Amino acid sequence: MMRILAFFIFLTSSPAVEPLPAERIQAAAAFSAAHGGHALLIKQNGKTLHESYTNGHTKREPHRIYSGTKAFWCLTAFAAEKDGVLRLDEPVSETITEWQGDKQRRNITIRQLLDFSSGLEPLFGLHENEYKDRTVSALKASLVGTTGKSFIYGPASLQVYHELLGRKLREKKTTPTRYLERKVLGPLDLGSQRYLPDQKGTPLLAAGFMQTARQWCELGSWLLKHEEMVSQVKTSATNRAYGFGFWNNHAAEAASAREVDVEDMLDKKWHEQSWRNACLCRSAPADLIACVGSYGQRLYIVPSMKLVIVRLAYDKKPDDAHMLRLLFERR
Structure with missing residues (x-):
C-alpha cells in the first residue's frame, strides 16, 4: 500500500524546477548595482534566493515603477x-x-x-x-x-x-x-x-504607482499561482512582443529573433519603431514576461521556472539582454 501511495505522489507531484545557480545571481546583482541598481529581489518556488539593496536604498523604501x-x-x-x-x-x-x-x-x-x-x-x-x-x-x-x-x-x-x-x-x-x-x-x-x-x-x-521590491514582487507571485491569467496576456496583433501591460520574450525561440532595448525603442517616434521579431533576450526562457518601467524598473516573471525577479533602479541605459544573459545563459 505504501508503495502504491508513493507512486501516486510521484505521479502527481510538480516537476522539479532547476534553481538558478548562485554564481549567476551574484553576477546579475553585481551588474545591477554597478548600473544604478537600488534593489534586486529574486524568488523561485516561493522562496527568496536573493534580496539586496544598494546605493543607500532600503527594503522599506517605495520606488517609482x-x-x-x-x-x-x-x-x-x-x-x-x-x-x-x-x-x-x-x-x-x-x-x-x-x-x-x-x-x-x-x-x-x-x-x-x-x-x-x-x-x-x-x-x-x-x-x-x-x-x-x-x-x-x-x-x-x-x-x-x-x-x-x-x-x-x-x-x-x-x-x-x-x-x-x-x-x-x-x-x-x-x-x-x-x-x-x-x-x-x-x-x-x-x-x-x-x-x-x-x-x-x-x-x-x-x-x-510607487512600490517596494517586495510589493511589486507580489504581482509576479500572484500570476504564477494564476497561470490562466498569464495566458490572457495575449500579444498585440501589431506588436507580438507586447500585450496588456506586459512585454514578452516569445520570439526568443525563433532563429530570426532580435534583441530589442524596449526603453530605447520607445524613445523613438511611434512610426520609427521596429518590433518585428523582437525579444528581450535570446538566452532567456521564451515564456518570460515583463513589466518595463523607465530607468530600469523591471518585473520579470518566468512561469516555467516558477521565478520572479524585481529590479528597482535609476539606470539611464538599462540593458535587459545583458542582465538576463547573466542569469540564464548556459556557459
Whole structure:
C-alpha cells in the first residue's frame, strides 16, 4: 500500500524546477548595482534566493515603477470581463456613444485600447501633474495610425479606457479606482496607490504607482499561482512582443529573433519603431514576461521556472539582454 501511495505522489507531484545557480545571481546583482541598481529581489518556488539593496536604498523604501503601473490597470479589464461588466472585443463606441458618429473611432475595441493598437496619438502631455482634464483630451485625441495595425504606446488610449470603465461601473455605484483596489490590489495585499489625479480627479493610468521590491514582487507571485491569467496576456496583433501591460520574450525561440532595448525603442517616434521579431533576450526562457518601467524598473516573471525577479533602479541605459544573459545563459 505504501508503495502504491508513493507512486501516486510521484505521479502527481510538480516537476522539479532547476534553481538558478548562485554564481549567476551574484553576477546579475553585481551588474545591477554597478548600473544604478537600488534593489534586486529574486524568488523561485516561493522562496527568496536573493534580496539586496544598494546605493543607500532600503527594503522599506517605495520606488517609482513608472510604466509598471499599466499592468495593474490592464488586469482590471480581465476582472471586468469575468464579472460581465465588459467584453474586450466590443466596440468602445457602445459605451463612449459620442464616438458612434465618427467613422474613424467607432470600430475601435477595448482590446485595442489596452494593447495600443487603437491608432490614437499617444498624447504624452497627459503625464503632466495637475493636468486640467485628461478625459476630454484623450477622447479628442487624433487618430494618427491605422486601427488594428499601428502600435502607438502612450497614455491616451488608457485614459479612454478609464472613461469607458467608469461609465460601465456607474450602475454598480463604484469607480475604476475602487474597482482596481477591490479586484486587483486587494488580492495582492496592496492598498491605495499614488494615482496622480488631474484637476478633475481622474488618475493617470500609464504611470504613478510607487512600490517596494517586495510589493511589486507580489504581482509576479500572484500570476504564477494564476497561470490562466498569464495566458490572457495575449500579444498585440501589431506588436507580438507586447500585450496588456506586459512585454514578452516569445520570439526568443525563433532563429530570426532580435534583441530589442524596449526603453530605447520607445524613445523613438511611434512610426520609427521596429518590433518585428523582437525579444528581450535570446538566452532567456521564451515564456518570460515583463513589466518595463523607465530607468530600469523591471518585473520579470518566468512561469516555467516558477521565478520572479524585481529590479528597482535609476539606470539611464538599462540593458535587459545583458542582465538576463547573466542569469540564464548556459556557459
